[in-house]
């Protein structure tokens with residue numbers, strides 16, 4: 001399936017307006033969340049992995065003890081695409097606010 005093109009700065013900004021837990025720009029979307037424990041954070045990564053595999057679109061993940069740093073970018077497009085906005089929405093449905 002063809003991958004969607006990267007979005008303009010205005011379109012990324014518009015997408016972020018419906019993703020209040022995220023920040024970023026055309027270089028990437030970012031969210032940091034603290035989970036209850038290290039095992040809980042690993043379990044969250046596993047749940048995110050299932051969504052990423054289903055979408056064939058994967059986050060950049062950095063876990064420091066209970067703090068999970070997520071960055072979403074479309075590497076093949078060297079920017080943020082609609083897939084990143086959709087993945088952000090699906091991650092928000094998995095994680096505590």
Ligand SMILES: C[C@H](O)[C@H](O)[C@H]1CNC2=NC(N)=NC(=O)C2=N1
Pocket residue numbers: 056057058059072073074075076077
């Ligand atoms: C072959 C496979 O479809 C590609 O490598 C996918 C995998 N997941 C991906 N995830 C992200 N974030 N960007 C990509 O360009 C990408 N490409």
